[in-house]
Structure formats: C-alpha cells, structure tokens
Amino acid sequence: MTGNTQDFPGKAPPDGGALPFIYPPTAANIQFFSDALLRRELVAIPTETVYGLAANALDASAAGSIFEIKGRPLVDPLILHLHRPEAAVQLAFLPEPFFRLAEAFWPGPLTLILRKKPLVPDIITAGKETVALRIPAHPVTQSLLECVGCPLAAPSANPFGYVSPTTAKHVADSFGSRLPYILDGGACRIGLESTILDLSKPGQESILRPGAVPAEALAKVFGHPVPYHEKRAPCARPATAPGMFSRHYSPRTTLQLVKEAGSLKTESDTARIFLKAPETGQRNSPHHYWLSERGDPLEMAQSLFSLLRRIDQAGYGRIVCEVPPAGETGILRAVRDRLLRAASV
Ligand code: TXA
Ligand code: MG
Numbered sequence: 561m562t563g564n565t566q567d568f569p570g571k572a573p574p575d576g577g578a579l580p581f582i583y584p585p586t587a588a589n590i591q592f593f594s595d596a597l598l599r600r601e602l603v604a605i606p607t608e609t610v611y612g613l614a615a616n617a618l619d620a621s622a623a624g625s626i627f628e629i630k631g632r633p634l635v636d637p638l639i640l641h642l643h644r645p646e647a648a649v650q651l652a653f654l655p656e657p658f659f660r661l662a663e664a665f666w667p668g669p670l671t672l673i674l675r676k677k678p679l680v681p682d683i684i685t686a687g688k689e690t691v692a693l694r695i696p697a698h699p700v701t702q703s704l705l706e707c708v709g710c711p712l713a714a715p716s717a718n719p720f721g722y723v724s725p726t727t728a729k730h731v732a733d734s735f736g737s738r739l740p741y742i743l744d745g746g747a748c749r750i751g752l753e754s755t756i757l758d759l760s761k762p763g764q765e766s767i768l769r770p771g772a773v774p775a776e777a778l779a780k781v782f783g784h785p786v787p788y789h790e791k792r793a794p795c796a797r798p799a800t801a802p803g804m805f806s807r808h809y810s811p812r813t814t815l816q817l818v819k820e821a822g823s824l825k826t827e828s829d830t831a832r833i834f835l836k837a838p839e840t841g842q843r844n845s846p847h848h849y850w851l852s853e854r855g856d857p858l859e860m861a862q863s864l865f866s867l868l869r870r871i872d873q874a875g876y877g878r879i880v881c882e883v884p885p886a887g888e889t890g891i892l893r894a895v896r897d898r899l900l901r902a903a904s905v
Contacts, residue, residue: 582728582742585700593743594708602626604717604731605704606745607696609669609754609771610724610865611731612641612714613739620681623713627683629738632720637686638713639671639754640693643705651711652676652691655759657782664781667697669754669772684713690760700745716753723809723865723872723902726751730869751862752894757786770894772861790886790897808901809865811872815903817883829877833867835860835884847876857892864895868902 583589585606593603597614600622605614613630615622617640627634640651645662648654652674661672676691685691693711696702705712716724717731717739725731726748731739755771757778758764767775767788778786813831818824821832822842832848836855842848849867852859871879883899884892 581740582732582744584744585703587703589743590700590703590707593704593741596741597622597708597710597712600625601741602629602739603741603743604725604728604735604739605698605701605712605714605743606728606748607641607698607701607714608749609696609752610726610748611717611728611742611745612696612701612712613717613731614641614712614714616708617641617684617711617713618679618681620683623681623683626713626715629735630715630718630720632715634683635686636720637688637690637692638684638715640680640684640691640711641701641705641714642693642695642711643702643709645695647711648674648693650677651680652693655762657759657765660781661757661759661778662695665773665777666695667702668695669697669750670694671754671756671769673756673758673760673768675760690758692756694754698745698749700743704743721808721810723811723868724753725869726862726865730866733869747862747866749862750858750891751865752891752898755894770897772858772891772894774890774893776889788893790900808904809898810902810904811868811879813872813876813879815868815879815881815899817899817903818880819882819885821880821882824880831871831874831876831879833871833879833881835882851895857890857895860895861891864898 596603597616602615602625605612613626615626671692671694673690673692675689676685680691718724718734728742728744731742750772753771755773756769758766758768765786767786775786775788821834822838826845834850837850837853851863884896888896
C-alpha cells in the first residue's frame with residue numbers, strides 16, 4: 561500500500577511533505593476524512609472498481625466542486641454511494657426488483673438508475689428525474705460511509721475524459737495539490753467502473769454500461785435477458801447514456817485497436833498491448849505489454865487502466881491494443897467497451 565503508516569488527523573504531514581498527501585486507512589484518518597466531507601471538502605476514496613472523487617451528496621455546493629475540479633460538464637450526472645440499501649428509501653422510488661438486486665449484488669459493482677426523490681440535489685442528477693445509486697464493496701470506503709452518515713457523490717477520480725484511476729497514486733498524478741485528501745485502499749480489485757442498470761422504466765430494464773456484474777448474472781435475477789446495445793452511439797442520447805461523450809477513458813497517446821497484435825511489425829515509437837502474454841519470441845521486446853499472463857478476464861480488467869497510464873507516461877507516439885471481439889460475455893464485454901471508448905475520436 562502506498563503512503564506512510566502514521567495517522568495525520570487534521571494536520572499537514574509532519575515532515576512538511578508536498579501535497580497531495582496519501583492517507584493510510586487508519587480509524588483516525590477515516591474520522592478525519594469524514595470531518596473533511598462534512599466541511600464540504602472533496603476527498604478521493606478507494607472502491608473495488610476505481611477510485612472515486614467524493615463529496616457529501618446532500619450538499620449541492622460540495623457536489624458542485626466535483627464538476628469544477630474534474631472539468632466535467634454539468635449535464636453529466638453523478639453516482640451516489642451508500643452504506644446500506646435502506647438508505648435508498650429516502651433518495652429514490654424503489655421498484656420491485658430493487659431489493660432482490662441489492663441482495664444479490666450489493667455491496668458490489670452494480671449501479672442502479674431509479675426515479676429520484678426531492679432530497680437529491682438537482683446538480684447531482686444534472687436536472688434529470690433519475691438518480692444513480694450503488695454500495696461499493698471496499699472495506700475502507702464502507703467504514704467511511706458508516707462514519708460520515710450521508711451518501712457520497714463520487715465520479716471516477718480522473719480529469720474528465722481521461723483514464724480512470726485504480727491506485728491512490730494515479731489520483732495524485734492527475735490532480736496534484738488541487739486534491740489534498742486521498743484515502744489509500746491499495747490497488748482496485750476490479751479496475752473497471754461498475755455495471756450501470758437502468759431500472760427507471762418498469763418492464764424496460766437495460767444495461768447502460770457493462771462492468772463486472774455481467775448481463776448473464778442480471779438475467780438470472782430477472783428471469784429473462786437484459787438488453788445492452790453496444791451499437792447505440794453514446795453521444796446520440798445524452799439524456800440517458802452514461803459516458804455519453806463517445807471519447808472517454810482515453811490516454812493522451814493515440815490508441816488504435818486491432819484484433820490481433822502478434823503479426824504487426826515492431827516499431828520503437830509504438831507500444832503494443834496483447835490481451836494475454838504472447839509467444840516467447842514476442843515477449844522480449846520492451847515495447848510489448850500484456851493485460852494478463854494467462855488470459856484471465858478479471859486480470860485483463862484489473863490491469864487495463866493502469867497499463868494505459870503507464871504507457872502514456874512512457875512517451876510513445878502510438879499505442880496499438882488488441883480488443884476482445886464483439887459478442888464477448890462477462891467482464892470482457894466491459895474491457896471491450898472501455899477500449900472502444902478510449903480509442904474513439
Ligand atoms: O464504479 C463506478 O461506478 C465508479 C466508482 C467511483 O463508484 N464511478 C463512476 O462514476 O464510474 P462516473 O461518474 O465516472 O460514471 C458514472 C456514469 C456517468 O457516465 C453518468 O453519465 C452515469 O453514470 N449516470 C449517472 N447518473 C445517471 C442517471 N441518472 N442516468 C443515466 N446515467 C447516469
Ligand atoms: Mg468516469
């Protein structure tokens with residue numbers, strides 16, 4: 561885990577170290593972060609998917625600063641993070657499948673879109689009638705949510721459009737001293753954002769963003785398949801589509817997707833990313849990278865954003881990356897989705 565193992569409640573790091581400061585998740589620091597949130601400060605928090613940039617969701621002005629620091633358009637609504645499913649009662653109208661889904665997948669990487677109640681500030685939902693809710697599965701953020709006692713609005717803790725962060729250091733790299741409070745929870749277990757399921761129209765449930773809770777698992781709860789339309793242009797329906805700007809999760813380096821990277825000619829200004837470790841002959845090039853040693857889908861998800869950031873810093877002119885084929889199931893569908901968006905212009 562990054563950072564020092566001391567507590568620094570309420571004061572600057574004792575060695576006068578440069579901001580931002582990454583706080584280890586001790587009980588005193590969790591209390592300190594909770595107090596900071598109640599003072600309207602923004603803090604970065606670990607989740608099992610990606611790090612979030614959190615504010616008290618019931619305070620419109622605190623939530624407003626999230627948009628400012630991220631450079632996020634006000635038309636892009638935020639997800640609320642809760643400690644317990646019961647907290648949703650105050651925030652949204654809960655249709656029949658809500659508690660069954662909560663029972664099956666919470667805490668975990670599933671975000672539910674529901675019709676909102678007036679308590680949720682309009683800035684959170686970008687003026688929409690619906691609100692996004694989830695219970696994250698990270699124990700550090702669970703403790704923080706319990707301590708602070710209010711829902712936390714938290715988008716991924718990256719500048720708008722850039723690759724999401726999966727370590728505390730990624731957050732520090734992006735925001736520097738503009739975001740002094742980062743709570744360290746280690747590397748994210750999943751590494752890709754939550755699955756988003758729209759429950760706001762009874763009988764017309766649909767997946768808006770694929771994630772670690774796959775369509776197949778949702779279908780079991782509903783007793784029928786739940787649609788996800790990859791082909792629906794993300795910017796065509798800004799009112800409902802998450803990540804609605806088609807370019808999203810993008811490294812600064814130009815990214816080109818290919819079915820199979822092994823046959824390409826090696827060029828020193830091009831980083832090549834394989835989904836799984838290539839044959840011996842290909843392994844030795846310093847410009848060859850892979851998402852997983854043995855082709856394990858969860859490992860591919862975990863390493864995608866981290867690797868894109870690393871390669872972005874290495875100064876290549878171009879990245880060529882293998883993409884899982886259309887029609888993939890499970891978390892590979894999410895890996896494919898993020899790559900298509902990251903490569904889109
Ligand atoms: O795993 C995650 O979901 C992470 C962690 C931090 O929880 N959060 C995350 O937040 O990915 P963000 O803001 O980067 O992505 C949330 C997406 C946005 O694309 C937004 O458009 C969509 O959720 N969203 C939020 N509220 C919505 C709503 N009422 N209707 C439709 N989409 C919504
Ligand atoms: Mg995001």
